Amino acid sequence: MQTTREQHMILFMSFPNFLFLSCQQTMVQLYWSRWMLTIKLQKLMVELSRSQDYEIGDGTTGVVVMAGALLEHAERLLERGIHPIRVAEGYEMASRIAVEHLERIAHKFEFSLTNLESLVQTCMTTLSSKIVNRCKRSLAEIAVKAVMAVADLERKDVNLDLIKVEGKVGGKLEDTELIYGILVDKEMSHPQxxxxxxxxxxxxxxxxxxxPKPKTKHKVDIDTVxxxxxxxxxxxxxxxxxxxxxxxxxxxxxxxxxxxxxxxxxxxxxxxxxxxxxxxxxxxxxxxxxxxxxxxxxxxxxxxxxxxxxxLVREKSFGTTKDRMIYIEHCANSRAVTIFIRGGKLPFSLNHFLLVFCIRCR
Structure with a gap:
C-alpha cells in the first residue's frame, strides 16, 4: 500500500510530463486550426477570382492582390484589439466612399452603331495584358462588332448566347474573322x-x-430473292x-x-x-x-x-489538311454571329479571347 506522501511524490514527478503533453497537444491544435484557416482562405480567394472572371471578365489578379492587402491590414487591426465586426463595418464604409468617388470622377461617353471607337479603345485595354495583345486592335474591333450585333440597346442587354465562338488550329491569329451567321464544323455529306x-x-x-425501327424485338425471315x-x-x-x-x-x-x-x-x-x-x-x-x-x-x-x-451557304477548306467547315451567311436574322478564331494554340487563344465578351452596353 502506498502512503499519501508517496502518491503525492508520484503526482509531482509526473506533472512535467503531463504539462509537456498538454502543451504539445495545444500546439498541434493551434497549428491544425491555422492550417484549416489557410485552406479556407485559399478557397475563398479562388471563388473570389472566379466571381470576378464571371461577372467582369478581367481583373482576376488585381482583385486577389487587393483582397490580400485588405486581409493584411485587417490582421493588424485585430492585433490591436479591434473587434472583427467593427473591421468589417469599416471596410463596408470605405467601399461606399470609394464607389461614390468613382461615380463622381467617371466620364460617360456616347456611342452609336456608326461610332464605336470608344468601345474599341475600352476593349483594347482589356486585351493589353493578354497573350493576344500583338493584334489587340483587330480582335477588339471583332469583339465590339459581335457584341453590338446581338445587343438590345433599348433594354441595355446583351445575349451572349447568340455569339458562337468557333476555332480551328492553324493559320495566324490575324486570320480571326467575324461571320454574320453560323459556322458549322461539318462538311457536305457527299463530296460531289x-x-x-x-x-x-x-x-x-x-x-x-x-x-423507323420497331420498339419491340422483331425478326424478318427472307428465304427467297x-x-x-x-x-x-x-x-x-x-x-x-x-x-x-x-x-x-x-x-x-x-x-x-x-x-x-x-x-x-x-x-x-x-x-x-x-x-x-x-x-x-x-x-x-x-x-x-x-x-x-x-x-x-x-x-x-x-x-x-x-x-x-x-x-449564302458555302463549304470552305483550310490549310494543308483540307479541313472543311460550313458557312451559313446573310441570314434572315443577322443577330446571331460567329467568331472564327485561328492560331497555333487554340485552347489558349480561346480562353483569353473570351475575356473580351465582358463588354456591356450600359
Whole structure:
C-alpha cells in the first residue's frame, strides 16, 4: 500500500510530463486550426477570382492582390484589439466612399452603331495584358462588332448566347474573322454535292434519315430473292418519300442532327438535295435562330413556313489538311454571329479571347 506522501511524490514527478503533453497537444491544435484557416482562405480567394472572371471578365489578379492587402491590414487591426465586426463595418464604409468617388470622377461617353471607337479603345485595354495583345486592335474591333450585333440597346442587354465562338488550329491569329451567321464544323455529306448554295432554304431536322425501327424485338425471315428485293424496294421507297417531302416544301439544303447511311446519301445526291449530317443540338438551335427557321422533329410536320432562309451557304477548306467547315451567311436574322478564331494554340487563344465578351452596353 502506498502512503499519501508517496502518491503525492508520484503526482509531482509526473506533472512535467503531463504539462509537456498538454502543451504539445495545444500546439498541434493551434497549428491544425491555422492550417484549416489557410485552406479556407485559399478557397475563398479562388471563388473570389472566379466571381470576378464571371461577372467582369478581367481583373482576376488585381482583385486577389487587393483582397490580400485588405486581409493584411485587417490582421493588424485585430492585433490591436479591434473587434472583427467593427473591421468589417469599416471596410463596408470605405467601399461606399470609394464607389461614390468613382461615380463622381467617371466620364460617360456616347456611342452609336456608326461610332464605336470608344468601345474599341475600352476593349483594347482589356486585351493589353493578354497573350493576344500583338493584334489587340483587330480582335477588339471583332469583339465590339459581335457584341453590338446581338445587343438590345433599348433594354441595355446583351445575349451572349447568340455569339458562337468557333476555332480551328492553324493559320495566324490575324486570320480571326467575324461571320454574320453560323459556322458549322461539318462538311457536305457527299463530296460531289454543291459547295455553294445561294438563297438557300434550309430544312432543320432532328429526325433520322432512316426507316423507323420497331420498339419491340422483331425478326424478318427472307428465304427467297424476291423477298429480299421487295424489302430493298420498300426501304428505297421510304428514303425516296423522305427526300420528296423535303423537295415538295421547297428545301434546297437539309441539316440533320442524326446521320444516314450510304444509300440515303446517294439518293440525296441523285435528287440534287445537299445535306449536312451529325450537327449538334446547340448548333441546330443557333441555325434556327439565325435563319428564322423551325426545328422539325418529324417529316410529317415539315412545311414551307418552317424552312430557314440564308443568302449564302458555302463549304470552305483550310490549310494543308483540307479541313472543311460550313458557312451559313446573310441570314434572315443577322443577330446571331460567329467568331472564327485561328492560331497555333487554340485552347489558349480561346480562353483569353473570351475575356473580351465582358463588354456591356450600359
Amino acid at each position: 454535292m454543291p459547295k455553294q448554295i445561294e438563297d438557300a432554304k434550309i430544312a432543320i431536322l432532328t429526325c433520322p434519315f432512316e426507316p 424476291e423477298k429480299f428485293q421487295n424489302l430493298r424496294q420498300q426501304e428505297q421507297k421510304y428514303f425516296d418519300d423522305m427526300v420528296q417531302q423535303c423537295k415538295d416544301v421547297g428545301a434546297t439544303l437539309v441539316i440533320c442532327q442524326w446521320g444516314f447511311d450510304d444509300e440515303a446519301n446517294h439518293l440525296l445526291l441523285h435528287r440534287n438535295l445537299p445535306a449536312v449530317r451529325w450537327v449538334g443540338g446547340v448548333e441546330l438551335e443557333l441555325i434556327a435562330i439565325a435563319t428564322g427557321g423551325r426545328i422539325v422533329p418529324r417529316f410529317q410536320e415539315l412545311t414551307p413556313e418552317k424552312l430557314g432562309k440564308a443568302g
